[in-house]
Amino acid sequence: MPVSPLVLSSVTKRFGHFTAVDNLSMEVPEGQIIGFLGPNGAGKSTSLRMALGVMPPDDGHVELFGRAPGIEALKRVGFLPEERGLYKKMTARDTITHFARLKGLSANDARARADELLQATGLDEFSRARISKLSKGMAQKVQILSTLAHRPDFLILDEPFSGLDPVNQQALEDLIRAEHDRGATILFSTHVMEHAERLCDRIIMMARGRKVLDGTLAEAFSTLGQGARITVEPGFDMAAALANTGFDATRIADEAHGDTWRIELPRGREAQDALRAALEAGAPIRGFAPDEARLRDVFVSLVGEADAEALAASEAAEGEAA
Numbered sequence: 026m027p028v029s030p031l032v033l034s035s036v037t038k039r040f041g042h043f044t045a046v047d048n049l050s051m052e053v054p055e056g057q058i059i060g061f062l063g064p065n066g067a068g069k070s071t072s073l074r075m076a077l078g079v080m081p082p083d084d085g086h087v088e089l090f091g092r093a094p095g096i097e098a099l100k101r102v103g104f105l106p107e108e109r110g111l112y113k114k115m116t117a118r119d120t121i122t123h124f125a126r127l128k129g130l131s132a133n134d135a136r137a138r139a140d141e142l143l144q145a146t147g148l149d150e151f152s153r154a155r156i157s158k159l160s161k162g163m164a165q166k167v168q169i170l171s172t173l174a175h176r177p178d179f180l181i182l183d184e185p186f187s188g189l190d191p192v193n194q195q196a197l198e199d200l201i202r203a204e205h206d207r208g209a210t211i212l213f214s215t216h217v218m219e220h221a222e223r224l225c226d227r228i229i230m231m232a233r234g235r236k237v238l239d240g241t242l243a244e245a246f247s248t249l250g251q252g253a254r255i256t257v258e259p260g261f262d263m264a265a266a267l268a269n270t271g272f273d274a275t276r277i278a279d280e281a282h283g284d285t286w287r288i289e290l291p292r293g294r295e296a297q298d299a300l301r302a303a304l305e306a307g308a309p310i311r312g313f314a315p316d317e318a319r320l321r322d323v324f325v326s327l328v329g330e331a332d333a334e335a336l337a338a339s340e341a342a343e344g345e346a347a
């Protein structure tokens with residue numbers, strides 16, 4: 026049996042009276058891409074810091090490649106922290122070379138690897154530019170390349186997509202797939218569920234320090250029954266309107282043009298039946314579609330509206346920052 030790169034067993038972390046991570050157990054098996062999901066403040070970064078041994082848990086224990094986190098295991102890890110930061114006066118090439126050397130590559134190998142990565146990601150013409158001259162997104166790409174320069178067996182990326190524009194987000198998805206094809210195991214945190222939907226073998230969802238889901242994408246979607254989506258004028262309470270019809274409604278998005286509700290379909294009833302019930306209940310309908318479940322719907326259905334609002338707030342904060 027191969028040793029899993031990471032196992033957390035009943036790990037808890039408190040800050041004063043506040044429990045940031047509550048009795049978390051999770052495993053990252055070799056060769057998988059795992060998405061670690063949840064809104065800001067869910068406890069993702071704290072869990073990753075404990076995984077690396079940067080912060081000891083108050084309870085429970087951590088195994089990185091089968092042992093308590095230590096120097097040998099950490100050589101096999103590439104970690105992108107949430108706090109970004111590079112030496113501003115170094116060039117892009119020297120930065121990547123420097124990090125690769127710190128992790129044990131020879132000077133020649135490190136430089137060759139820096140050149141290869143800069144070329145593969147379209148940054149070769151900036152290879153001799155100082156970090157201070159690069160855009161924020163480009164500097165972040167250089168930091169990501171520095172994280173994987175030593176060809177780590179295990180990549181731990183804390184919010185790697187945050188701060189990148191859509192083109193660079195796509196490029197990063199491609200890079201993660203390429204690293205996976207090279208044989209790396211990958212754990213990345215995000216509050217943007219769509220990246221996980223496209224990339225992951227498995228996902229682990231967190232809310233308020235607790236794990237709320239751990240499984241394959243198919244398993245995640247199977248927690249939702251069949252459904253329909255109905256968009257109504259803002260403010261209309263679909264849950265109340267359908268209260269006696271046998272359909273459960275959860276608001277999944279509120280936008281200027283209307284509120285979208287997901288209607289859970291009991292066995293044997295169709296999306297059209299839900300539409301009919303909504304019309305009979307006087308709903309001011311603006312849109313209707315049989316449901317194509319998304320991961321964020323799984324999250325909302327598992328954690329309820331309060332945490333769903335926290336997720337929406339994280340996404341909004343990201344939009345402002347980008």
Ligand SMILES: Nc1ncnc2c1ncn2[C@@H]1O[C@H](COP(=O)(O)OP(=O)(O)OP(=O)(O)O)[C@@H](O)[C@H]1O
Nearest residue numbers: 040045063064065066067068069070071072107184
């Ligand atoms: N060193 C600390 N001292 C006190 N509270 C902390 C500390 N680190 C984290 N917290 C709190 O623990 C909670 C979990 O934070 P954490 O950073 O792990 O969440 P997260 O899911 O990674 O979200 P984010 O993306 O915002 O970092 C938050 O409420 C945060 O304020």
